[in-house]
Amino acid sequence: MTRRDCEVLVLGAGPAGIAAACCAGESGRQVILTDENPACGGQIWRAQRGAMHTRADVQHAADLWLTRLGRCGASVLSGATAFDADAALHFVRFETDRGVEEIHYSALILATGARERLLPFPGWTRSGVYAAGGLQALVKGGFRIDGQRILVAGTGPLLLAAAGMLGAHGGEVLMILEQAGWRSLTRFGLHLAGFPDKLLQAATLMVQAGVVPYRPGWWVCEAGGNGPLEWVAITDGKRTVRVDCDMLALGYGLVPNSELARLMGCRTTGSSAAPGAHFVDVDARQKTSLDGVFACGEITGIGGAELSLAEGSVAGYAACGHWHEVDRVAPLRNCLARQVHAMDSAFALRDELRAAVTPDTLVCRCEDVPAAELAGFGSWREAKLGSRCGMGPCQGRTCGPAVEFVWGWSAESVRPPITPVRLGSMSDQP
């Protein structure tokens, strides 16, 4: 194991972490920015590898920030997965290709972002069923989808972003199913054209022009095929219709990657509207409940890339104690936060989604545990020990939010390593 020291350690190189590293680096601090991915950018600015189109405005923002990052003096450590940390001793441990690195810090900024929430139904484990943002990431990584028939389903504005992107890369998007009904969408004053993010405009136009049907109040209840996916069954609760397709892109909102924050002891808050989500609590300066530990971006609340950037800027200056700069950038964050959270409740998950889980439906994909085997348990802990649900290598990252939604059991405390590491990494001492 190698050991390094720095003044400000930033975890996660998405928009939030990049902004934080820039602001701390420009303040003259010695900064290390780390990410598990081979390149910086996070979910939205993920490096385009062999793919063709990026929306010009997204590319522009990415270029600006990555250039700023290159000039701010921060050093970047890519391909490093944080798997353990100690808030009292001020270090985080990473697994890299070269072995374990232990980085000691004076201030820590957590910006580990979010992942997609997926819900189980018969056939969701078939190859050809993807997380919607996951399929986007695979396409950005060079997966050619020309002519593939894709059904996009789930909830929230990201479905539109995904559909727009997949269409631009040659995919044939058959339809977008939004589980929230029209009434729920309009009650909150949400019209498609009113979504805050510029990114959604392309997809919104596509929907408005009738190129792709947008169906509120519909969801997927089965994915079928002889091996890989060949068709899906969709329903509005009254009718069920079968649609032939090559790919299903699913997303039921986002869940924060707050495992490391929880392991360190940062206070978090859950919400019944967001099953499985433990958002890291922060104050007006993005400080967590632990001294010297800050958090920004989607681990503190789901709000889109612009809000993540604004929060990251506040966190970066706050970690250096530059309060004048904090006061300068905080108003933008406050304004964006108000806009974003106004639409949260429009996409609450409908109860019928629970009914899609049949006794044979696999809930835990790592250990292949069907729903029937979870009957009779009273808590996530009991279910884990009794059925091995959530005990596989993903450590319940995928099934945890689903189990919380369907059975109401919330996840227990986090233990190291927070992600599987190679044999020896845990016992490796400096």
Added chain:
Amino acid sequence: MNKTVRIVLNGQEREVAAGSMLASALLTLGVRGFRRSVKGELRGPLCGMGVCQECRVTVDGRPHSKCCMIVCRDHMKVETE
């Protein structure tokens, strides 16, 4: 732009786009079964971001490698189910 690298997929040489991610390259080649689940189902990438563990294959002799997080390299040896 159109550079390629050669990987060895289950013993056969295949050309893939240089710089592409391994999971993406395998999907483009038509691979749909990446790993076999504990009860024998064929599985493939789901999250595309290192979380779900469904895309695990053997890369250069190292089993359980999440290929959605690996960039293709020349002569990389890959074994899938």
